[in-house]
Amino acid sequence: MVSETTATMTEPVIQMENLNVYYGSTLAVRDVNINIPYNQVMAFIGPSGCGKSTVLRCLNRMNDLIPSARVEGKVTYHGRDIYSSDVDAVDLRRRVGMVFQKPNPFPKSIYENIAFGARINGYQGDMDELVEDSLRKAAIWDEVKDQLKKSGLALSGGQQQRLCIARAIALQPDVILMDEPCSALDPISTLRVEELINQLKDQYTIVIVTHNMQQASRVSDYTAFFNAEATEQGGKQGFLVECDTTKTIFNNPREKSTQEYVSGRFG
């Protein structure tokens, strides 16, 4: 487990400062300040609708694709403001990869699912090697090595999700964002993906959204707890309650609401 000292010493890869996200004119999440440390696993937890996915999508500017979404405040990646005009979102997304809640392999062969992104981003190395390496890192190589020509859609849900993780790894990103990557998977596949996350954190910084408290405590080093409160207009507004080492959040959090949420006495 992570001790307090390493927690303060690791430099942040991504920093959010006073982040507000609007959908149209409604403020969906307000005033988020989080530092995501290098090569650690950060978990986002909190009740449904508190803005975990919204904040996650800010980190690789996937929110750009939602016409009504607007971001205020600052998000830096290795010290650079990713929302400044000289940062190309396409380039950013190659470095900050994403795995989605529902496995979404492309209707292409397993090989092509991996090679596609690398080729488009002008990868110059040996493609076969990259494909094998990515599939190995995603712990799915042994299951698919004899059927690389088969469609990615022909795999089981758990395999598809690991294929999607391999697809993200193939671009050699340094951050991987995962939005409830196990919510569509059975317990065995979930366990495999969790093991995988544990292996991957040597090389990658991982941010994972999860509804599963055990999962958060098993895989993450840091945990950010979000909550939502009703607004006068009748909507909900999300905010960050606290962010600390997972140990602290689960054992002696600062806020009472955190304590209640992680122990399941929430509502």
Add this chain to the structure above:
Amino acid sequence: MNADSNLSQVADALWKPNRGLNNFVQRAVVITFAMFALISIATTFGIVASLVFETFEFFTAVPIWRFLTDRQWTPLFTNAQYGIFVLLSGTFLTSLIAIVVAVPLGLFSAICLSEYASPNLRRWLKPALELLAGVPSVVFGYFALLLVTPFLRSMFPQIAGFNALSAGLVLGISITPLIASLSEDAIYAVPDSLRQGCYALGTTRRETITGVVLPAALSGIVASCILAISRAVGETMIVALAAGQNPTMTLNPFVPIMTMTAYIVQVSLGDTPAGSLAYKSIFAVGTSLFLLTLILNVFSFWFVRRFQEKYE
């Protein structure tokens, strides 16, 4: 146990669905619909049967090898010749020109509509496009004859007043909405999660469209193109009006030609007596046309089955 069943009896007394007529209505509906289905099937069989019968009559008078090898199509002459490839070349030429126009136009409109247009624009453009599909083909025919042909002739004076080029171009415009609309449906049906997954790999919009969206929609796009080809092959009014009535074995788009459909119109509207060989020849041509579109449809069916992706 006993108490339990008592409870359920009490509960049952509260539930009395009023379905007295239900079974009867159910039967009546099934029978009515079966009759309607039967009518359309019977009609199809009737058409095929009459085609086959008359075609058979025709081929007892004209051997099939002459049908396939004659170099001219002159059923109304005393020394009649029945080379189907003469008419086939006309159909092929106009359809080819139409496809060359319609596939790029239709596909680009579909991509623009589904991937680039704002939802508002899309709400206006799609019905407008479908309106274009509803324009009667005779209007397109006169459009070709009275506007496009004079325009083409002002640029290339050697073009005849009736020609395959003008008919083909307008035929292409007339089938563009079909390709655009059906391809747009296919592209729109590609799950958004695939686009998201692609963008998350660091791709531009163009790369996402060409790399993931279009391949995922391929079966639908190809099916729409094949449907449009069969429409072009079977289209009658435009080619009869603008391409001429002159059976010629040629691939020159500047001269008058005759398509299979135009021939059928010519004979049906003329004073050819029923039962004559010329009259029977339109059934032979009709059968050829039928086979052609059947092959196209079978191919399209096979292609869709083979390449359609199933997303959960």
